[in-house]
Amino acid sequence: MEKQTITIYDVAREANVSMATVSRVVNGNPNVKPATRKKVLEVIDKLDYRPNAVARGLASKKTTTVGVIIPDVTNMFFSSLARGIDDVATMYKYNIILANSDENSQKEVQVLNTLLAKQVDGLIYMGNDISDSIRQEFSRSKTPIVLAGSVDPDEQVGSVNIDYVAAVEAATTQLINSGSKQVALVTGQLAQPINGQYRLKGYKQALQKAGLPYDESLVFESETSYHAGLALFAQLQKAGATAAVVGDDEVAVGILDGALDAGVKVPDDFEIITSNNTKLTEMARPQLTSIDQPLYDIGAVAMRLLTKMMNKEDIDAKTIRLGFDITTRKSTR
């Protein structure tokens, strides 16, 4: 009752050829006579032979596996990206090792290392922040890496994202134009480039172009959760905000529900534009107006870029910026 795996060697013997020949037909190498190929394929089928990918990986130094570091699969924003990644990966015959990091830089480094130990051919990193420790690991490794839905100010690695500055500026402007003069910005930690350097910048630009003063008390750092948003509405109200540009859909739904629970009418008395256009925006009532990042595409394009890098093809640009829209629904006037 042994494992009794059949190896390439068994196939070779049974087909009266050498293992090299079997290897060739398995790998589609053309240097095999059709008759031989046919015979080998028959034997493979008969023996139900399945090449051992681990041995293959050792010999060829390719695992056809890529590592994916994700803050939390449970967050729609990231899972949408992940879905795009996986689909393209599958298309190119790669598999994905998925690891949750909780945006904890220690976990990230740790996970990154086990991924590299597993000899992944490439890596996709998601997360709002690129801590110094992880950045250091990045530059130390020769494995191709691309960021999905995140920004690398240093452009050390590949990345796919949208123009966050422009997006937030557009959203803010739309709110200002509809008559809301007290527009708040709700985002993640300002220390993270995507929030502090990009979103905040877009927000300020919009204010400036509208000739409005920048008021720090209208900028809110929030955790990425529904409950955080729910609790935040009171503060928003206290600060006199009449509208908000929100960085995360869950938080936005929280704010919306907070408003509703407080008897504030949306969009009549309070307007909201959120940022990720996940399914949540449609599920909420009223439905949420949102910056429309092509989440699935960001993931897909990131993976596609990675395949090119793994293939050592020439890359036009390490950083790919996808377009965005604003999908107007019912949380704005």
Add this chain to the structure above:
Amino acid sequence: MEKQTITIYDVAREANVSMATVSRVVNGNPNVKPATRKKVLEVIDKLDYRPNAVARGLASKKTTTVGVIIPDVTNMFFSSLARGIDDVATMYKYNIILANSDENSQKEVQVLNTLLAKQVDGLIYMGNDISDSIRQEFSRSKTPIVLAGSVDPDEQVGSVNIDYVAAVEAATTQLINSGSKQVALVTGQLAQPINGQYRLKGYKQALQKAGLPYDESLVFESETSYHAGLALFAQLQKAGATAAVVGDDEVAVGILDGALDAGVKVPDDFEIITSNNTKLTEMARPQLTSIDQPLYDIGAVAMRLLTKMMNKEDIDAKTIRLGFDITTRKSTR
């Protein structure tokens, strides 16, 4: 400018020991003199040596990797399970290869095979249905498999779930007791055991115990999507339903919004109990009453069970049934 990976051999030479000894310290084998261990560790550190997991896998026939087949990461129900799986996997030093199947049995078989080719030590399968083709592959393979959040009527493989019959019965009963006499059941394809054999059974039992007749026109097969739910409400209304037990949260939110959009008051004129208690239930307004399956735990326990199987420990029971609750919110009276 070669890859120039440092191998166990380099470490051995540098530390003046054999590779076997290095291997021992790397693997925490106690048969090493502390002094030697220390020296080896120093060299490892100095050379920045990182064991090649692929080679390790080939030699030891263990990859410390498990395959996870998931219908769609983007669905909260499954991503919640996945999160539980990943967390305990990490805890036990396993990594996860995640593959989306879209519940397409052809894709499932295909994915299963590449996973096995990659020599995963175990497999977790999620999905409502276990097609014959996949079941066949299951029984053919010696790799431990466990189902998470799904039911295997044949108990061929391990599985972790809740008692769906009892859960739906309880939900239906609660609805009946609150005065709703026309309770509908909205679920996935009845051809799938979890829906047809379990949920429907629970539904019928509740009716029967309440002395109500079973009316086929109150049972709805629905796709698993928000939009399907949204569209379904009209039919529900036409069929005269005054309440519904729904099998999926997205669908439930759809029905809820459908009702709201049609000006029907929930819960006054229509009650809803959904099944998965994902975050969505809290985000909806009114918040949804739900069967409370411990999603994260189901995933976690499934993975734990799998570790035991991979470890060839004795298992008390292949099938683990977790408890459930009904969390009452605002979509019921």
Add this chain to the structure above:
DNA sequence: AAAATTCAGTAAAACGCTTGCATTGCTGAT
């Protein structure tokens, strides 16, 4: 018809590690 070229296939060396078995020192008991 000899030489050059292509084609199919073979043999065997990696790939980087684990592990069973053998070996070497020691230690304490005889």
Add this chain to the structure above:
DNA sequence: ATCAGCAATGCAAGCGTTTTACTGAATTTT
């Protein structure tokens, strides 16, 4: 001293592929 017993190490045989030479035969060129 001698030796059993044990701890600490080394040796080398795999693990299942890919891949690099290399060989002989068949085909083409000159």
